[in-house]
Amino acid sequence: MALNVENSADGFDRYYWLEYLDHYFPLKMRVGERAMAFVSIRNQGNWQWLRHDPNGHPVDLAVWNEDRLLATHPLPQNSVNPNEQVIFHFPFEAPAQPGLHKLKVGLVHQNVVLFSGKNVPSLQISVEVGLREPTQGEENRDLVIAIQEKARISPWYYRPSGGIQRTRDGIAMPEFTSKASGAYLWDVQGRRYLDYVMGWGSAVLGYAEPRIQDALRQALGTGVLTPFPYAVEMEVATNVVDDFPCAEMVVFGKNGSDACTVAARLARAYTRKNVILHCGYHGWQDFWVEQVGMEWTGVPDRAESLIHGFRFNDQEHFENLFNIHRDNLAAIMLEPSGPGQSIQGNFQEPDSGFLELLSSSAKESGSLLIYDEIMTGYRHRHGSAQKATGVIPDLVCLGKALGGGMPLSALAGRAEIMQGAMARTHYGPTFKGEYLSFISANVAQRIFREESVAEYIHAYGTCLRDGLNDILHANGYPASCMGPPWRMSIVFAEDDPHRLRMIRTYYQQELLKEGIVTYHGIFLPSYAHSQDDLVRTLEAADRVFRKLFNDIDMAQIERALEIPLLPDR
Numbered sequence: 297m298a299l300n301v302e303n304s305a306d307g308f309d310r311y312y313w314l315e316y317l318d319h320y321f322p323l324k325m326r327v328g329e330r331a332m333a334f335v336s337i338r339n340q341g342n343w344q345w346l347r348h349d350p351n352g353h354p355v356d357l358a359v360w361n362e363d364r365l366l367a368t369h370p371l372p373q374n375s376v377n378p379n380e381q382v383i384f385h386f387p388f389e390a391p392a393q394p395g396l397h398k399l400k401v402g403l404v405h406q407n408v409v410l411f412s413g414k415n416v417p418s419l420q421i422s423v424e425v426g427l428r429e430p431t432q433g434e435e436n437r438d439l440v441i442a443i444q445e446k447a448r449i450s451p452w453y454y455r456p457s458g459g460i461q462r463t464r465d466g467i468a469m470p471e472f473t474s475k476a477s478g479a480y481l482w483d484v485q486g487r488r489y490l491d492y493v494m495g496w497g498s499a500v501l502g503y504a505e506p507r508i509q510d511a512l513r514q515a516l517g518t519g520v521l522t523p524f525p526y527a528v529e530m531e532v533a534t535n536v537v538d539d540f541p542c543a544e545m546v547v548f549g550k551n552g553s554d555a556c557t558v559a560a561r562l563a564r565a566y567t568r569k570n571v572i573l574h575c576g577y578h579g580w581q582d583f584w585v586e587q588v589g590m591e592w593t594g595v596p597d598r599a600e601s602l603i604h605g606f607r608f609n610d611q612e613h614f615e616n617l618f619n620i621h622r623d624n625l626a627a628i629m630l631e632p633s634g635p636g637q638s639i640q641g642n643f644q645e646p647d648s649g650f651l652e653l654l655s656s657s658a659k660e661s662g663s664l665l666i667y668d669e670i671m672t673g674y675r676h677r678h679g680s681a682q683k684a685t686g687v688i689p690d691l692v693c694l695g696k697a698l699g700g701g702m703p704l705s706a707l708a709g710r711a712e713i714m715q716g717a718m719a720r721t722h723y724g725p726t727f728k729g730e731y732l733s734f735i736s737a738n739v740a741q742r743i744f745r746e747e748s749v750a751e752y753i754h755a756y757g758t759c760l761r762d763g764l765n766d767i768l769h770a771n772g773y774p775a776s777c778m779g780p781p782w783r784m785s786i787v788f789a790e791d792d793p794h795r796l797r798m799i800r801t802y803y804q805q806e807l808l809k810e811g812i813v814t815y816h817g818i819f820l821p822s823y824a825h826s827q828d829d830l831v832r833t834l835e836a837a838d839r840v841f842r843k844l845f846n847d848i849d850m851a852q853i854e855r856a857l858e859i860p861l862l863p864d865r
Contacts, residue, residue, distance in 0.1 A: 308342045310341065310342065311342045312341050312403075312405070312409065313339075313340035313341040313342075314337050314338065314339060314340055314341065315337065315338040316335065316336070316337055316419050317336040317337065317338055317381060317453050318334075318335075318336040318854075318855075319333070319334060319335045319336065319401070319421070320332075320333055320334050320855060321333045321388060321390075321399065321421045321423055322392040322423065322464070323422070323423060323424060324423070324424045324426065325390035325393075325395050325423060325424070325425050325426070326390060326425070326426055326427070327392055327393075327394055327425055327426070327427055328389070328390060328392065329389070329390045329461065329462070330387050330388065330389045330390075330459050330460050330461055331374070331387070331388055331390075331460065331462075331464075331858075332385060332386070332387060332388070332458075332460055332857060332858045332859060332860070333385075333386060333387075333388040334383055334384060334385045334386070334855070334857065335357060335383070335384045335401055335419065335778045335852065336381060336382070336383045336854070337357075337379070337381060337382055337383075337384070337403065338379070338381040339377065339378055339379065339380055339381070339382070340378070340379065341378060342378055343378065344375050344376065344377050344378070345371060345375060345376040345382070345403075345405075346371070346374070346375050347370050347371035347372075347373065347374050347375065347377075348374065348591070349406075349503060351404070352407060353405055353406050353407050353408050353513045354371070354405075354406050355371055355376075355403055355404070355405055355406070355420075355561045356368040356369060356370055356371070356403070356404050356406060357371075357384045357386070357401065357402075357403055357404075357691065358401070358402055358403070358404045359388070359399060359400070360399065360400040360401075360402075360418075361391055361397055361398075361399055362397075362398060362400075363590055366399075367386070367798050368404065369384055369386045371384075372384060372385065372794060372797070372861055373793065373794045379520035382449050383854055384388055385801075385854075385857050385860060385861050386860060387458055387459055387460060387859075387860055390423070390425045391425055393425070393426060393428055393818055394425050394427050395424075396422060396423075396425075396713075397422070397423050397424075397425055398420065398422050398489070399420065399421045399422070399423060400418040400419065400420055400421075400422075401419040401420075401432075401840065402418040402419065404747075410736070411560065419489065433732050436648050439787065443472055443484065447472075450502070454493075454815070455471055456469070456470065456804065456808055456813055456814070456815075456859075457469035457470065457471065457805070457808055458859045458860035459471065459860075460581050460858060460859050460860075463805075463809065464858060464860045467809050468485065468487060469489065469808055469859070470483040470489055470808070470813065471483065472484045473532055474486070475714045476491070476495075476499075476503035476504060477502075477503050477504045478502045478824040479491055479494070479502055479503070479701065479822055479824040479825045479826070479829055480503070480504060480506075481503065487811075489811050489812065489813045490811060490812050490813070490829055490832060490833065491503075491813045492587075492812065492813060492814045492818070492819040492820055492821070492833075493565050493813055493814065493815045493820060494813075494820050494822045495701060496696070496815075497670075497671055497696040497697070497783075497820050498695075498696045498697065498699060498701055498702075498703075499701045499822060499824075500674060500675055500696065500697040500700075500740075500749065500753070500822055500823060501697075501700060501740060501743060501749065501822065501823050501824065502700065502822055502823055502824025503701065503824070504701075505700065505701065505739075505740075505743075505824075506774065507739055507743065508700050508701065508702075508736050508739045508740060509808060511735050511738075511739045512702075512734065512735060512736060513733055515731065515732055515735045516732075516851055518731065519695075519731075519732050519844065520730050520732050521726075521727060521729060521731065522729070522731075524729075525729045526729070526731050526734065527737060528731070528734045528735060528738050529729060529734045532548075532704075532734050532735075532737045532738050533546040533548075533706075534743040535738070536694065536698075536706055536708050537708065539656075539674075539675070539679060539680070539741070539744075539745075540669075540680055540682065540683075540686050540692055540694070540708055541680075541683060541688045542667075542680050542682060542688045542689050542690065542691065542692050542708065542709055542710065543692065543709065544708075544709065544711040544714075545708065545709065545710075545711045545714040545715065546706050546707070546708045547707050547708075547714070547718065547723065547728075548704065548705065548706050548728045548729070549704075549705040549706065549707070549721060549725055549728050550703045550704065550705060550727055550728060550730075550733075551579065551695065551703070551705055552578075552579055552668075552670035552693065552695035552696065552705050553578075553579030553580050553581045554725060554728075555670070555694060555695055555705040555706055555707045556578040556579045556583075556584065556629075556668055556670070556693050557579065557581045557582075557583055557692035558707050558721055558723045559627075559629065559666050559668075559691050559693050560572055560581070560583040560584070560627065560629070560666075561721040561722070561723065562594075562691065562707070562709075562714070562717050562718060562721050563626040563627035563629075563663070563664045563666060563691070564626045564627075565717035565720040565721055566664065566713050566716055566717035567617070567625075567626045567627070567660075567662060567663055567664065568720070569624050569625055569663065570602050571602050571603070571604070571621040571624045571625050571626060571628055572602065572603045572604075572625075572626055572627045572628075572629055573603075573604055573605075573606055573617055573618065573621065573625065573627075573628050573629070574603060574604070574605055574606070574628075574629045574630060575605060575606050575607070575608050575629075575630035575631065575635055576608070576630050576631030576635030576636055576668055577631070577636040577668075577695075578629065578668055582595050583603065584603065586598060586601065586602070586603060587601055587603045587604070587605065587835045590740065604615075604617050604621065608630070608631075608635050608644055608646070608650075609644055609647045609650050610645060611649075611650060611653055614654070614657075615653075615657075618657050618661070622657075622660075622661040623661075624664075625661045625663040626663055626664065627658075627663050627664045627665070627755065628655070628657065628658050628663060628664070628665050628666070629666040629668060630666075630667065630668060631667075631668045631669075631670075631671065631672070632646060632651060632667045632668075632669065632672065632682070632685065632687075632689075633645055633646060633672050633676060633681040633684070633685075633780060634671070634672070634679035634779055634780040634782070634854040636671075636783075637717075643778065643779030643780060643783050643784065643785065644778075644779075644780075645780055646681075646685060647844070651685050651687040652687055654687075655687050655688075655689075656688070664689075664690040664691060665689040665690050665691075666689055666690065666691045666692070666693065667681060667682060667689040667691070667692045667693070668692075668693045669681060669682070669692050669693060669694055670693055670694065670695040670696050670705070671696060671782075671783060672742050672782075673692070673694040673695070673696070673697055673698060674697035674698065674740075674741075674749070674750065675697050675750060675753060675782045676695070676750060676780075676782065677750050677751060677753075677754040677782075678750070678782075679744070679750055680692075689709075690709055690710055690713060691707060691708070691709035691710070691713065692705040692708050692709060693705070693706075693707055694707075694708065694709070695742075697740070698737055698740070698741075699733050699737050699740070700736040700739060700740025700741075700743075701736060701740075702732060702733040702736035702737065703727075703730075703733055703792070704733040704734070704737050747823075749823045750782075752823055753781065753782050753821050753822065753823060754781045755781075755784055756781070756821045756825055756830065757780070757781025757784065757819075757821040758781045759828060759830055760781075760784070760819060760821060760833060760834070761775075761777045761779070761781060761784050763830070763834045764777035764784075764786065764834065764837055765777050767837060767838050767841055768786075768841065771842075771845070771846075772842055773840070773844075773845045774788065774789035774790070774845070775787060775788045775789060775841075776789075781821065782820070782821060783818065783819070783820055784818070784819050785816075785817050785818045785819065786817050787802065788800065788803075795850060797861045797862055798850070798853050798854065798857065798861065799844065799853065800816065800817060800861060800862050801857055801860070801861050801862045802844060802848075802853050802856060802857060803817055803840060804816060804817055804859070804862060805842060805857065805858055806839075806840040806843060806844070807837075807840055808859075810836035810839065810840065811836070812832075812833060812836055813820075818860050818861075
C-alpha cells in the first residue's frame with residue numbers, strides 16, 4: 297500500500313509509502329473489554345519517521361471506528377528509517393455499542409498529512425462486539441465493570457497489565473485490589489496474587505502487619521491531625537536519631553519526594569550554592585526532574601541546569617562533573633546502595649572507596665553529602681547503608697519502611713545544618729504531623745529493633761536471586777538476576793532497545809499469568825515472604841524462562857504480547 301505526497305507542509309518532498317505486514321485485532325469482544333492489538337508496518341518511503349519531531353510533526357498510528365477517530369498511538373521507538381519495519385502494540389477497547397464495527401487503521405504525520413484515514417486506503421478490520429455475559433470466575437463482574445467505568449475519571453495508577461483484564465486464553469489480569477495481607481493481595485474478584493511490589497516498598501513488614509493493625513485500631517478514637525503534634529511524633533523522631541548515625545534532628549513529611557526536595561532546598565539554603573550532583577532516583581518533584589526537560593515533566597527548562605547525574609561506582613565520571621561544578625556545588629546526593637538508574641535494573645552495591653570519594657569531595661568543596669535512603673533505610677542488611685559502609689552523610693532522606701506501611705517520610709541530619717537553614721526552606725506540608733502514621737511507625741521501629749527483619753530480607757533475597765540465576769545459567773539463558781538482595785531485577789542480554797522492551801513485557805506478562813506481581817520485573821522481598829513463596833516464585837520463573845527462551849522466538853513474541861509494551865524510560 298502506498299501514498300505519494302509531494303511538497304509537504306514543512307517544505308520537503310516526501311514519499312509516504314508503507315506496507316502493512318501483519319496485524320492482530322480480536323474478532324469478537326464484549327462491550328467495555330480491553331484487549332491487545334498490534335500492527336506491523338514497513339516504511340517504504342524516502343524519509344525517516346520520528347516519534348518526537350522538533351517541528352511538532354511526529355508519526356502516530358491512528359485507529360478509526362467508521363470515520364470517528366478512536367485513538368492515536370505514538371511510535372514505540374524513536375525513529376523508523378526507510379525500509380525498516382515498526383510494530384505498534386496497543387490496548388484496544390471495544391466500542392460501547394454492540395454490533396459489527398468496521399475499523400480503519402493508518403499512520404498520521406501530525407499536522408502534515410494522513411497516510412490513511414477517510415477517503416484514503418487503509419488497513420480495514422471488522423470486530424464484532426457483543427453484550428457482556430458472565431463467564432466462570434466473574435461472579436463480581438458488575439462491580440468490576442462499575443469500577444472500570446469510574447477509573448476513566450482517574451486513570452493515573454499502576455496497571456501491571458496495562459489495563460488488559462483478560463488474556464486471549466481466558467486468564468484474568470489484576471487491576472484493582474480488594475484486600476492485602478502478608479505478601480499477598482486479592483483483586484476485586486477474589487483472585488490471590490503473590491506480590492513483590494509491596495506497596496512500592498513501604499510494606500517491608502508485609503501488608504496489614506497484625507501488631508501495627510492492633511495499634512491503629514486502638515488509635516482510632518481521636519482526630520488524626522491537630523495544630524500541634526501528638527507526643528508519639530517525638531518518640532519516632534528520637535528513634536530515627538538513635539537508628540541513623542548522621543541524625544541529630546528530624547523533620548517529617550509524607551512521601552519520599554517530600555524528604556528529598558526539602559533536603560535539596562536545605563543544602564542550597566545552607567551552602568548558598570546552587571548545583572546538585574546526584575545518582576539514583578529522588579522522586580517526582582521539580583528540583584530533580586528539571587534535568588529531564590520540559591517535554592517530559594512540565595518543568596520549564598533552565599538556560600543552565602542546576603542538577604547533573606553521575607554514574608554509580610564510576611569515580612572518573614563523578615570527578616569530571618565535580619571539577620566542573622565544585623565552586624557552585626550545594627550537595628552530592630545519591631542512593632548509596634543499589635540505586636535505581638535504569639528501568640532494567642542492574643542495581644549495584646558501592647565499590648570500595650566510592651562513597652569515601654564522595655564524602656571527601658563534599659568536605660573539600662564545602663557542599664553537603666546527602667544519602668537518599670528511602671529504599672535502604674531499615675531494609676538494608678545493617679539497617680542502613682551508612683551503618684553498613686561506615687561513611688556517614690550530612691543528611692539522610694527516609695521513607696518507605698519508616699511508616700510501617702503508612703505514609704511517612706523524614707529528613708534527618710546534623711543539627712548545625714538543620715538549625716541553620718531549615719527556616720529558609722519554606723517547608724510546611726499540611727499532613728506531616730498526621731497521627732496514625734506515627735503510631736504505625738513507632739510499632740514498626742520497635743519490630744525493626746527487636747527482630748531480625750533486615751537480616752531475613754537479606755537471606756530471602758539472596759536465595760531468590762541465587763535461585764533465579766541457577767535457573768538462568770544452568771540452561772544457558774541470556775540473562776542474569778542482578779542487584780542486592782532487597783531489590784533485584786532480571787537483566788536481559790539484549791542490545792536492541794525495542795527487542796528488549798518486548799522481552800521485558802513478555803516476561804512481566806507471563807509472571808502475571810502465574811499469579812506473581814512485580815514492578816516491571818523488579819522484586820522487593822519483604823519480611824512476610826515465606827519459604828513456600830520462594831519455592832512458588834522459582835517454579836513460576838522457571839516456567840516463564842522456558843517459554844521465553846526455548847518455546848518462542850522474537851517473531852512469536854510480537855504476536856504473543858497481550859499487555860502494552862513496558863516503558864523504555
